[in-house]
Amino acid sequence: MATNRGLVYLGPKKVEVQSIDFPKLALGSRKCEHGVILKIVATNICGSDQHMVRGRTTAPPGLVLGHEITGEVIEAGRDVEFIKVGDLVSVPFNIACGRCRNCKEGRTGICLNVNPARPGAAYGYVDMGGWVGGQAEYVMCPYADFNLLAFPDKAQAMAKIRDLTLLSDIFPTGYHGAVTAGVGPGTIVYVAGAGPVGLACAAACFLLGAACVIVGDLIPERLAQARSFGCETIDLRQDAALADQLEQIVGVPEVDAAVDCVGFEARGHGAEHGTEKPATVLNSLMTVTRAGGAVGIPGLYVTDDPGGVDDNAKIGSLGLRLGLGWAKSLSFATGQCPVMRYHRQLMQAILYDRIQVAKAVNVTVISLDEAPKGYEEFDKGAAKKYVLDPHGMVRSAAA
Numbered sequence: 001m002a003t004n005r006g007l008v009y010l011g012p013k014k015v016e017v018q019s020i021d022f023p024k025l026a027l028g029s030r031k032c033e034h035g036v037i038l039k040i041v042a043t044n045i046c047g048s049d050q051h052m053v054r055g056r057t058t059a060p061p062g063l064v065l066g067h068e069i070t071g072e073v074i075e076a077g078r079d080v081e082f083i084k085v086g087d088l089v090s091v092p093f094n095i096a097c098g099r100c101r102n103c104k105e106g107r108t109g110i111c112l113n114v115n116p117a118r119p120g121a122a123y124g125y126v127d128m129g130g131w132v133g134g135q136a137e138y139v140m141c142p143y144a145d146f147n148l149l150a151f152p153d154k155a156q157a158m159a160k161i162r163d164l165t166l167l168s169d170i171f172p173t174g175y176h177g178a179v180t181a182g183v184g185p186g187t188i189v190y191v192a193g194a195g196p197v198g199l200a201c202a203a204a205c206f207l208l209g210a211a212c213v214i215v216g217d218l219i220p221e222r223l224a225q226a227r228s229f230g231c232e233t234i235d236l237r238q239d240a241a242l243a244d245q246l247e248q249i250v251g252v253p254e255v256d257a258a259v260d261c262v263g264f265e266a267r268g269h270g271a272e273h274g275t276e277k278p279a280t281v282l283n284s285l286m287t288v289t290r291a292g293g294a295v296g297i298p299g300l301y302v303t304d305d306p307g308g309v310d311d312n313a314k315i316g317s318l319g320l321r322l323g324l325g326w327a328k329s330l331s332f333a334t335g336q337c338p339v340m341r342y343h344r345q346l347m348q349a350i351l352y353d354r355i356q357v358a359k360a361v362n363v364t365v366i367s368l369d370e371a372p373k374g375y376e377e378f379d380k381g382a383a384k385k386y387v388l389d390p391h392g393m394v395r396s397a398a399a
Contacts, residue, residue: 004138178201219381258294278318371388
């Protein structure tokens, strides 16, 4: 009988690689003829996963983690017409049916049919439909023809797998943040957060033609990583106001576009950098974005946070200066990135060497067994994007 192993969330700060069920083409008691089973080639640790592992969500013990999946099709259901056994595919982290009103409008992050609790679903994530995650050796993916992106040349894709594995989430998510913030040729952009999504966003800003990309963070190593591919940086531990620090770089205390790549575990700036201030980033971006500009918010905000700093934060209610945003006629874009809106174009940008996103985010390949250590190092602020290689295929491709 085929075996499978996956990374299981056991409770705050506790994850463990365990034997788990081998996936079946089934949804409960019925056959899932529109699904496929993947042998996972690469599966990544995401900052969103880290929120769960820190105990900052209502994730249940026993959840198999992982929503950033790239894999090889080893079995396909009867109704799968276009994805074939042997295909190497990128799996959007949002699961979408392709049939509901939102999917037909291209809003696949809020599919109406794949999660009984709320619009939108994802693999291995709290409140996202209970789908088994992909930080494992094998996983089942439903609605395969609609969701999956098959790479046109398998050998070429394996040669660029460190970049292509980022198509499942952080590259499209960072790109979406930039697009919704209005980034385009000649724009000046401020990206809050130099974690993997922030770095992917900064790289995406250059791809979109930004003239100057400024990245702010509290961790020097992450700022150094941002500088490695041409970003200006701001150390938010400094006491100077963000607007004043921006003025030192671009001559004015504002930017054309801003992107929040931090989310609800934001910390204060300056003297308050050791204190959690969940509204800090959003309020600071409203302050420094020019009148009539836009703020992209791919950073995660939740409705339930057991570790919130106060009763309001525990239910996702934050003290926002909405009046300031209104007075400046700012636009805001929130929610899951609809990965399928972008992933084919971004794949082409990678395959034609228009971007080296793996280098920008410092992809670091580790084994599935090393995943708990990867979470621990990531939690300490490592300037790396950890990519799990459960079958050794990523390392073999680089050999």
